[in-house]
Amino acid sequence: MRQSEPSRQVSSDARRPAPRWRRLRAVVLASAVLYLLGVVAVWLALPIAGDRWWPATLFLFGPRLVIALPLLAIVPAALLVQRRALVPAALASLIVAGPILGFAVSFRSLVGGAGRGDLRVASFNTGSRRTSMERLKAFVAKERPDVLALQECDLPELELTTAFPGWFVHVDRGMCLVSRHRILEAHSRDRRDVWDAGGHGAILRYAIALPDRVTAAAPSGAPEAPQPDAQVPPGTRAFSLVNLHLETPREAIEALMRGLWKQAAEHDRVIALRAWESELARQWVDEAPHPPIVVGDLNMPVDSAIYRRFWSDFENAFSRAGLGFGATKLTRWFGIRIDHVLAGPGWTTERAWIGPDLGSDHLPILADLRWTGAAPGDRR
Structure with a gap:
């Protein structure tokens, strides 16, 4: 017997969601899409506005995880009433975790590099605290860096020389360098102009001799870097290492937390000072006579507008x-x-x-670098 037309209509109406559920599904989907658009906007705007506009600077140096809080409502709602909302929520999660929160992942990090590299560099801000020499020695013994750059270093040169016999040591007003390879030159920029402006501005540049047994590993087709310094010993190739500790944004952030927009002028003053210090540091890097490596506490993340202006062309x-x-x-x-x-x-x-906790409010950062060769004019 054929079902009557009224019966088919009643059955179809019974399968349809109630109007209030349709509205709820639409709201959940719209919320997920709007959240995705907001996350994309933050992602694109942060490198432009961070360290330029005070609200963006607060977010740049603040607990960025707050941007993920809407997911605590969107994801459960999507699972319950609108599964399609999971797609924009998942895309937003990837952007939050990666570009915004700074999660780094690369093919090299997953499979490991081709080896140790030609030079292992470590940088560590000791945090103005009394450094435990025993912990530092244990760190060096385990990680085996070739060069260790320290900022806010309170260790006397004699103590470092005694702790690392056979190493080359240089200490200058809170900036220390300990190197397995010979330090050919050490230059410290006069900080008085920066101090007069209320900044920090620790900028030191070293020439260090790298044995030929290391640089010989460069590809045969790589062009050679110029060696203008006659004091480079035979059998070695020099590189320049610049150790930095630049001005902190702490004063601006603390002022903004007290007065928000009322302290915008103080924010702009500190930002201008920090940009000036980076400009001075970059000049010293560009004047380096050998292929440069820059290490230290720059007091800025990679999505800072100041970082992108002065340092983004470095790897x-x-x-x-x-x-x-x-x-x-x-x-x-x-x-x-x-x-x-x-x-x-x-x-x-x-x-x-990233290295272990050594008793500071900073953690050491380490990198294995490989020499590939550099031609004149490669640097900016």
Whole structure:
């Protein structure tokens, strides 16, 4: 017997969701899409506005995880009433975890580099605290860096020389360098102009001799870098290492937390000071006579407008070959990566990682770099 037309209509109406459920599904889907658009907007705007506009600077150096809080409502709602909303929610999650929170992942970090590399560099801000020499020696014995750059270093030169016999040591007003390879030159920029402006501005540049047994590993077709310095010993090739500790944004952030827009002028003053210090540091890097490596506490993440202006043309070791969020500066609630190893022309990164807690509010950052050769004019 054929079903009557009224019966078919009643059956179809019974399968249709009630109007209130249709509205709820639409709201959940719209919320997920709007959240995705908001996350994309933050992602694109942060490198432009961070360290330029005070709300963006607060977010740049603050607990960025707050941007993920809407997912606590969107994802359960999508699972319950609108599965299609999971697609924009998943895309937003990837953007939050990667570009915004800074999770680094690369093929090299997953499979490992081709080896140790030609030079292992470590950088560590000791945090103005009394450094435990025993912990530092244990760290060096385990990680085996070729060059260890320290910022806010309170260790006397004699103590470092005694702790690392046979190494080359240089100490200058809170900036220390310990190197297995010979330090040919050490230049420290006069900081008085920066201090007069209320900044920090620790900028030191070294010429270090790298044995030919290391640089001979470069590809045979790679062009050779110029060696203008006659004091480079036979059988070695020099590179320049620049150790930095630049001005912190702390004063601006603390002022903004007290007065928000009322402290915008103080924010702009500190930002201008930090940009000036980066400009001075970059001049010293560009004047380096040998292929440069930059290490230290830059006091800025990679999505800072100041970083992108002065440092983005260098290869960031952790961004290139690290795995994870890579926080180097720790607070009670969150971490941020403001300490960096930057490889200039002639170098590439095989591996980068974060070291253990050595008693500071910073963690050391390490990188294995490989020499590839550099031609004149490669640097900016």
